[in-house]
Amino acid sequence: MLENWIRPLxxxxxxxxxxxxxxxxxxxxxxxxxxxxxIGWDESFIPILEELQSYHFPFNLSIVQLGLVRKPTVEFVLPLIQELQDGGIIAVIVGAEVPAALLFKSHQHARPFFNPVLVDERIRLEEDQSFATTSFVESSPLNCFHISWLAVQMHLAHPGFINSEHYFLDTIRLGKIRQYKESIEPAVRDADFLYFNLAAMRASDAPGKFGHNPSGLYSEEASQLTRYAGLSDRLSALTITGYNPEHLQFAQTTVLISQMIWYFLEGYANRKQDYPIQESSMIEYIVDLSKHGRPLKFLKSTKSGRWWLKVQIDIENQMIDRFIPCSYDDYAQACSDEVSDRLLYAFERYG
Known part of the structure; x- marks a missing residue:
């Protein structure tokens, strides 16, 4: 009975x-x-779906388009997203201005702790109310291990929120992504949802986005990022938003969004089923790191070749295992008695 929330195209x-x-x-x-x-948040979903439908799908994956939401508000659409989550169906929500609060609230319902990943040119926690990220993050008790912000541009980032312990923020700057494209994979692998604001794109690659910032992600990088999201065994929702359908050059942005969705689907079709973590299917590597004071336990998947670091954290006086996605480079640095920035930040969070 999803017709209560959606209408056909x-x-x-x-x-x-x-x-x-x-x-x-x-x-x-x-x-x-x-x-x-x-799922379409507004009428701009129609040309995007038409473009997507023209592509070839050389993989076996059951995809359904639900049409448009009848009322584009968080309160109205939230039960729909929760019902899809309960059924093990990933929601891909596309629209000009989809509030991030929709995904935050739906995952508070689904999981006691979750890891949001947001892609944006800036950290929108106080100065911009155009997306619901600001008021929601500041006013709600978030059960987040951490929030990852990708493609942040430093001249647009409030310094008070960079590596903020209060918000458990983990930022990967645009320059680092440009220099080390693989740096985003571990962060996205750990995501429960991905919220992609096209403000993170270069204006020349997404002319229909809000704003005119000439710097940002290339279209190929955006598609690589959504493919990583599709590959993530944890991820259960994707939103692509932050564009103006009335822009004269929106047609180019329509193609970009369609390609991003296609590569997300292709990534999903190639998931390796690494999650939940089964240590029996992992190769264990112990590294004695003098700077950390205790051995580090790295795990490498025999299915995908991906790496994790195993740590124990105290949650309400109960020690639980936490598997931090990392890379071979993180392991290699540890073997040289060095700690990568990502793992160092993880130690600060988890102890």
């Missing part, structure tokens, strides 16, 4: 590829086997 597809994405309103039973649900 009036589309007439001619492409043979249209069969790759099923229409819930033509066959509600198609949701039973669905892994991904595409």
């Amino acid at each position: 009036q589309l007439d597809f001619k492409s043979k590829q249209q069969q790759s994405i099923l229409d819930y309103h033509r066959d509600p039973n198609c949701l039973e086997n669905a892994r991904i649900a595409l």
